[in-house]
Amino acid sequence: MTKKVYIETMGCQMNKSDTERMLGMLSHFNYEETKIQEDADLLMVNTCSIRQLSEDKAFSQLGVWGKWKKDNKPDLKIGICGCVAQQKARKVFSRAPYVDFVLGTHKIYSLPDVIRRINAGERVCECEETNLATANEKGYPINRVKSTNAWINITEGCNNFCTYCIVPYTRGRERSRLPEVIIKEVKDALADGFKEITLLGQNVDSYGKDFKDKNYRLAQLLRDINAIEGNFRIRFVTSYPTDITDELIETARDLDKVCEYFHIPMQSGSSRVLKAMNRRYDRETYAKIVEKVRKMIPDVTITSDFIAGFPGETEEEFVETLTAIDEFELDYSNVAAYSPREKTVAAKWTDKFIPEDIKDERFQRLNLKVQENCLKSNLKYVGREMEVLVENFYEHKGKMINTGKTRNFKTVHIPCDKDLTGQFINVKISGAKTWYLKGKIL
Numbered sequence: 001m002t003k004k005v006y007i008e009t010m011g012c013q014m015n016k017s018d019t020e021r022m023l024g025m026l027s028h029f030n031y032e033e034t035k036i037q038e039d040a041d042l043l044m045v046n047t048c049s050i051r052q053l054s055e056d057k058a059f060s061q062l063g064v065w066g067k068w069k070k071d072n073k074p075d076l077k078i079g080i081c082g083c084v085a086q087q088k089a090r091k092v093f094s095r096a097p098y099v100d101f102v103l104g105t106h107k108i109y110s111l112p113d114v115i116r117r118i119n120a121g122e123r124v125c126e127c128e129e130t131n132l133a134t135a136n137e138k139g140y141p142i143n144r145v146k147s148t149n150a151w152i153n154i155t156e157g158c159n160n161f162c163t164y165c166i167v168p169y170t171r172g173r174e175r176s177r178l179p180e181v182i183i184k185e186v187k188d189a190l191a192d193g194f195k196e197i198t199l200l201g202q203n204v205d206s207y208g209k210d211f212k213d214k215n216y217r218l219a220q221l222l223r224d225i226n227a228i229e230g231n232f233r234i235r236f237v238t239s240y241p242t243d244i245t246d247e248l249i250e251t252a253r254d255l256d257k258v259c260e261y262f263h264i265p266m267q268s269g270s271s272r273v274l275k276a277m278n279r280r281y282d283r284e285t286y287a288k289i290v291e292k293v294r295k296m297i298p299d300v301t302i303t304s305d306f307i308a309g310f311p312g313e314t315e316e317e318f319v320e321t322l323t324a325i326d327e328f329e330l331d332y333s334n335v336a337a338y339s340p341r342e343k344t345v346a347a348k349w350t351d352k353f354i355p356e357d358i359k360d361e362r363f364q365r366l367n368l369k370v371q372e373n374c375l376k377s378n379l380k381y382v383g384r385e386m387e388v389l390v391e392n393f394y395e396h397k398g399k400m401i402n403t404g405k406t407r408n409f410k411t412v413h414i415p416c417d418k419d420l421t422g423q424f425i426n427v428k429i430s431g432a433k434t435w436y437l438k439g440k441i442l
């Protein structure tokens with residue numbers, strides 16, 4: 001008999017990708033996805049631990065489900081997976097005693113076995129670390145969310161240990177998935193109609209560094225994927241600044257399917273703060289990398305990430321972040337206020353914590369700076385002809401709109417009554433707003 005599963009996914013694209021994998025595995029074992037929590041026989045929360053708020057949200061969601069189970073659904077099964085599960089492991093059971101299983105990020109391929117065991121009445125915690133990204137992959141299907149873009153992770157974990165970041169503790173050391181496994185996934189996604197492949201990892205530029213038996217890095221993977229027949233695009237995120245090699249930039253420039261887009265987190269514009277963050281570059285080094293990418297790849301979009309209010313950050317150092325966004329003409333940046341995370345080095349520097357009101361105020365100023373630069377960047381493209389891959393079709397104020405992305409990751413809104421989702425179309429950019437461009441079909 002088919003059972004129903006609901007998965008609440010929090011956090012980053014990596015978690016979304018894991019959810020697609022877990023749903024694929026479960027479909028193989030007669031579980032069908034439902035979007036309605038109340039209909040589910042199995043409820044799971046795929047958690048994020050990047051900030052305290054997401055962790056609290058996950059436990060509050062579990063609390064609601066636990067009450068359902070206690071009040072009138074004794075057969076309901078409840079599971080927690082993702083980064084909080086990996087980090088807390090068995091401790092979850094004391095905080096949320098109604099949880100049937102805890103599944104860490106290293107063990108998602110154990111899910112079918114975990115389900116078998118909880119259905120037999122066992123309470124399960126599977127959170128041991130593993131060194132191999134592909135060791136336990138068993139070729140289950142992947143239930144990708146229907147869209148134009150397939151996200152395919154190529155590395156797991158990270159070795160960088162930035163002092164604010166919990167990822168090395170929750171996702172473990174960096175492991176590269178085997179090229180043949182990735183290439184098969186790309187081919188499957190293309191056969192399913194996906195038009196854009198985004199290769200995903202905490203630090204994709206160090207892909208392959210851990211292979212002992214071959215010299216196979218991201219540039220080679222891009223070449224092999226580019227050689228697959230068909231009309232599609234390739235992107236890769238996230239790039240650690242100092243791991244971007246000349247070979248990678250040249251390869252990205254020369255391959256026709258690889259898009260003009262680099263996501264290069266800087267995190268702070270101050271060299272002193274970068275050192276405290278244990279980032280392996282200073283402001284000048286970052287500047288050189290961005291300059292090189294811009295020189296070698298015309299019209300490239302460079303996006304970044306920044307943290308406001310890192311412990312000990314002075315007003316002057318914060319202003320260096322604002323000036324960095326201007327100076328390096330960063331097209332868009334994700335910003336966050338610093339949030340201390342258990343186990344990380346910076347979380348112990350409580351005497352250097354920035355008061356909440358100052359942190360919030362810096363966060364607001366950082367947001368305004370990002371908006372200002374985003375508009376500046378978008379205005380450059382007015383009057384230009386660009387290729388758009390249409391991703392959505394919807395009604396807005398009585399008009400039908402197609403929206404999609406240019407090769408260089410600009411969102412374009414195109415008024416048109418026909419649904420063009422999944423098509424590559426050429427448009428002339430007729431206007432620019434802060435978050436998007438307006439286009440007319442040519």
Ligand code: SF4
Nearest residue numbers: 158160161162165167
């Ligand atoms: S590079 Fe730093 S910020 Fe990025 S995942 Fe690794 S430790 Fe975290």
